[in-house]
Amino acid sequence: MIALTEPGGANEIVVSADDALALSERVMRRAGYSEDESRIIAANLLDAELCGYPALGLARLITIAEDPRTRQPRNPVSVVHGTPVSALIDGGNYVGLYALHRAAEIAIEKARASRFALVGVHNSYLSGRNARYVEMIARAGFVCIHTACSEPYVVPLGGKVSAFGTNPIAFGLPGDPDPLIFDMGTSAITHSEVVLASRLSEPLPEGVAVDAQGLPTRDAAAALAGGILPFGGHKGYGLSLMIQALGLAAGAALPRGRVQDFGFLFVVFDPGLLVPPEQFKQLLAELIRQVKSTPRQPGVEEIRIPSQRAFQERRRRCLEGMVLERRLYDSIIALAA
Numbered sequence: 001m002i003a004l005t006e007p008g009g010a011n012e013i014v015v016s017a018d019d020a021l022a023l024s025e026r027v028m029r030r031a032g033y034s035e036d037e038s039r040i041i042a043a044n045l046l047d048a049e050l051c052g053y054p055a056l057g058l059a060r061l062i063t064i065a066e067d068p069r070t071r072q073p074r075n076p077v078s079v080v081h082g083t084p085v086s087a088l089i090d091g092g093n094y095v096g097l098y099a100l101h102r103a104a105e106i107a108i109e110k111a112r113a114s115r116f117a118l119v120g121v122h123n124s125y126l127s128g129r130n131a132r133y134v135e136m137i138a139r140a141g142f143v144c145i146h147t148a149c150s151e152p153y154v155v156p157l158g159g160k161v162s163a164f165g166t167n168p169i170a171f172g173l174p175g176d177p178d179p180l181i182f183d184m185g186t187s188a189i190t191h192s193e194v195v196l197a198s199r200l201s202e203p204l205p206e207g208v209a210v211d212a213q214g215l216p217t218r219d220a221a222a223a224l225a226g227g228i229l230p231f232g233g234h235k236g237y238g239l240s241l242m243i244q245a246l247g248l249a250a251g252a253a254l255p256r257g258r259v260q261d262f263g264f265l266f267v268v269f270d271p272g273l274l275v276p277p278e279q280f281k282q283l284l285a286e287l288i289r290q291v292k293s294t295p296r297q298p299g300v301e302e303i304r305i306p307s308q309r310a311f312q313e314r315r316r317r318c319l320e321g322m323v324l325e326r327r328l329y330d331s332i333i334a335l336a337a
Contacts, residue, residue, distance in 0.1 A: 011326035017318050020058060021046050026336040027061045031070050037098050044097040048129040050317045051310035055192040056129040059328050063195060064095055065335050069125055077102045085114045088251055091124025096148075099124035100264055104133040107268045108140045115270035117142075120250030125150070125262050131183035131307065134172030137268055138179030141277065144172040145267040149247030152260045153191045155227035157237040160214020162227035164260060166191050167243040174271065176281045180288065181307035186240035188229045194220050200325060 015023075024042035025035075033041060041064075049057030064070055075092035077099050082088070087106050091099035103121045110117035127133075127148050137144040150165030170183035188208035197204055198220035209223035210216055217223055230236035247263025255261070271280040292303050 012323050013326050013329050014321045015324055015329070016321045017046060017050060020049065020322060023332060023336055024058060024061055027065065027332060030336060031065050033098070037094075040101050041095060041097045044101065044128055044132055047132055047314070049322050050314040051129070051131075052313040052317075053129055053310075054324075055190060055196040058324065058332060059196050059199070060097075060126070060128060060192065061332050061335060062199070062328070063192070064097075064126065067095075067126070069093060070095070079106070085110060085116050086118040087120075089119065089121045090251075090254075091121050094124055096121075096124045096127030096262070096264065100127045100130075100133050101136075103264065103266060104136045107144070107266045108137055108142065111137075111140075111142045111268045111270060115273055117266065117268040119266040119268070121264040122251030122253075122262065123255040124264070127262075127264060129183065130168050130170040131172075131181050131310070133266070134170045134183065135179055135181050135307075137266070138172030138174045138181065141174050141270070142172075142268050143174070143271050144170075146170045146172075146265065147243045147246050148262075148264045149244040149252060150191075150262050151258075153228055154187045154230055154240060155210060155214070156241070157230060157234055160210060160227070164240055164244040165262075166228065167240040169239070169243060173284060174277070174281060175284050175288075178307070178311055180284060180305065181310075186230060186236050186243060188231045188236075191228065194223050194228065198224060199328065 021042055024045055025038045028038035028041050029035065045057055045060050072093055074094055077092045077094055078090050079087045080090045087110065089103050089106065099121055103119050107117040107119045130146055130148055134144040134146050147169050149167050152162035152164055153166055154162055154164050156163045166185045166187040168183060168185040171181070173180045189204065194204065194209065202220065203218040204220055204223060206218065207216065207229070209226065209228050211222040211226040214226065217226065230240050244260070246265050248259060250263035250265040252261045252263025253259050271277055288305055292305065294303055296303060
């Protein structure tokens with residue numbers, strides 16, 4: 001590990017992927033997770049950091065350790081209702097980084113058997129970067145649509161009190177050599193980014209949050225006491241509300257009776273149900289080629305495809321390591337001690 005001082009006095013440290021993984025596993029073991037569970041959770045957080053999403057990466061170790069649910073009893077992740085093509089899963093109060101990994105494995109297993117799977121997860125929280133799960137499923141050869149709702153962080157259009165989660169939607173399509181992945185939150189900024197900004201005492205961008213009085217704010221602590229805005233006005237608001245409603249089908253209200261709670265849904269199918277799989281991959285590759293070859297506006301070097309940058313960053317950081325903010329790194333070290 002090499003400590004660096006950047007221009008402007010920011011104290012940072014470079015950490016290798018192997019060191020970051022080992023450190024993350026130690027923190028999760030200290031938090032009470034088993035060796036296998038810690039490995040899965042740590043790999044998820046490391047991958048988010050490698051792909052260039054620090055708010056969903058190693059900083060989440062602190063969030064998990066601080067969350068009171070981490071100190072509450074856990075039960076095995078289990079299927080409470082299932083058919084050959086579906087499963088309703090009780091996450092057992094496990095952090096979503098583990099429960100949704102297991103759900104993705106179950107979805108793949110059912111899709112291999114029946115070419116279709118519908119999987120819902122409740123009684124879990126903090127699923128992290130949802131692209132991780134749809135990439136797992138897409139690399140297994142299936143199309144995946146995934147939605148995730150949570151407890152209230154986001155205000156409805158025109159409101160000043162939060163009513164639903166940041167509510168991401170993610171898509172994964174099998175491709176060659178890499179799948180096509182798109183993962184977006186329906187809020188103007190993710191809750192994890194607000195938490196990270198609060199930890200680092202950094203301002204938020206304009207127009208993404210309100211304080212407890214419903215007034216615009218760039219103060220992250222005030223935003224945590226108030227709410228985050230939906231992206232894109234009425235369009236983001238409507239999409240977020242629909243994702244919150246879909247969470248009810250995944251059992252969001254079952255653990256605590258609250259309709260504003262965590263619920264995760266996977267819709268998975270074999271593209272061969274509609275188009276021969278290899279032909280589908282060829283058609284997808286041609287679509288991407290045509291999009292990337294579109295004439296560019298002045299000053300634009302490249303038309304990028306969703307997930308392209310993340311895959312490039314992952315490869316680069318696996319070789320070169322990751323730059324972490326020193327205060328966060330020290331906090332993580334303290335958790336592992």
